[in-house]
Amino acid sequence: MTDEGTDESVVRRDRFSGGPARSFLSSLAADRRIFAADLAVDRAHVVMLAECDVIGDDVASEILEALKEIEAAGHDDLPDGEDVHEAIETAVIERIGPDGGKMHTARSRNDEVATCIRYRLREDVREALEATRGLREALLEVADENRETIMPGYTHLQPAQPTTVAHWALSYEAAVRRDTARLLEAYDRINQSPLGGAAFAGTTFEIDRERTAELLGFESVVENSMDAASSRDFLLETIQALSTLATTLSGLAEDVIIFANRGFVSLSDDYASTSSIMPQKKNPDTLELVRAVAGDAAGEVQGLTTTLKGLPRAYNRDLQRATGHAWETVDAVTEATEVAAGAVATADWNEEVLADAAGEGFATATGVADLLAANGVPFRTAHEVVAWAAENGADYDAIEAAAAEILEDDLESCVEPAAVEAALEPAESVASRNSRGGPAPAAVATTLESARADLDADEAALADLAADLEDAAETLRSEVAGYV
Known part of the structure; x- marks a missing residue:
C-alpha cells in the first residue's frame, strides 16, 4: 500500500467516523414524547427490583432520587445518547455513579421502549376517544334540535328522498360510535405490559412482571417475551382504527362543505375564513383540512404496514421508524375530530332553504x-x-x-x-317513514334515546379508564415515596 493510499484511507475513515452514523441512529429528539413515560417505567422497574431483592433499598433510593432530579431538569437537559432510555440511564449514572447502571438489571431497551410506547399511546388514544365523545355529543344535539327540519336526501349526489337534519346527523353519530368501539378495543390490546421480557428471551433474574404491570396501570402482561419485545401490531391496529375514524370525518366534512355551497348551512366564523381577494366569500377551510386528514392517516397506515412487513422475529432497528406513524396519526385525527365537532356544534341550518330543496327532483x-x-x-x-x-x-x-x-x-x-x-309533500313523506332507524320524528326520538344511552355507557367506560390510570399513578407515587 502506498503512502498516498494510506493517507486516503485515513481521510475516508475520518470523514465517515462518528457523526453521520450516530445522528442517523439517534431518536433522542423524537423521544421527547415518551420522556415522562420512560421515567414512569424506570420507577416501576426499580421499585419492583427492590421488592424482589434484586437490588438493595439504598440503591433503589439513590436511583429514584436521581430520576426525580432528571424529571425536574427536563428532556432538554439530558446528555447525548442514541435514545431517551440510554440518555436517562447515563444521567442517573452521572449523578450517583456506577450503581445507577443497576436500574437496567433484568430488562433490555427492547422491552423498555415497547412499554414506553404503550404507556404513552394509552394516553393519546384516551384523548382521541374523548374527541369522539365530543363529536357524538355535538351530533346528538344537532339531531335533537332538528327532528323536524326537513332537508333533501341524496344518492349519487342526485335528489333522492326528503329526510331531516336529525336523520343525517344521527347517521354520522352511528358511524362515530363504531369508530369509538374500535378504538376502545384497540386500547385493550395496547394496555398490556411487555416489561420484563428483556431483549426477547426473558431474564435469569427472579422478577415480578405482574407487579410492574400493576404499578404502570396495565391490565396484564404480554406473556411471550419474544412477542413482548418485537410486536407492533398494537400500533397498526390503533392507526387503522384512527384511519377509519378519519374516513368518517372526511365524509362528514364533505357533506357539510356541499351543504354550505348550496346554502343549507352556514358555518361559524370560527370554522371558516374569507378570501384574501374576494370579500364576499366564506370558505369552509377547517372542514377542507378535516377532509384531507383521511389521506394522511391512510398514508401512515401504509407506511407502518410496509415497515412491519416481513421483519424477522425479535427486535429490529426498523421499529424505531415505526412509532412515528402512530404519533402523527393520533395527533392529526384527534385534532380533526375536535374541529369537526366544533364546526357541527356551531353551524346554523337554514330551514327555509332546506325545505324548498327537499322536494326538488321529484324527491317524493x-x-x-x-x-x-x-x-x-x-x-x-x-x-x-x-x-x-x-x-x-x-x-x-x-x-x-x-x-x-x-x-x-x-x-x-x-x-x-x-x-x-x-x-307528494316532503314533510308528509318524511313522517310516513316511521320504520326503525327512519327519519320520521318518532323514529328519530327512539334512535336518539338509544344513542344517548350508548354514549353514556362509553363515557362511563372512559371515566373508568382514567380512574384506573390515576389509581396506578398514585400507587407508583406512593411506592416511590417510600424510597425517596
Missing part, C-alpha cells in the same frame, strides 16, 4: 310508489307509473295521467287523491 316519488303498492298495485308496476309521471310533469296531474297510461284505470280507483297529495 318513492313515497308515491309505496302508497300505490300499499293499495294493491305491484311495486314494480307502481315504480313504472311514477317513473312515467317523473318524465311528464312530476306532479299530481302527471301521476293521474300515468295511471291511465300504465294501469289503464283512474288513479282514484287505486288510491284516495288526498293520500297522493299528502305523499
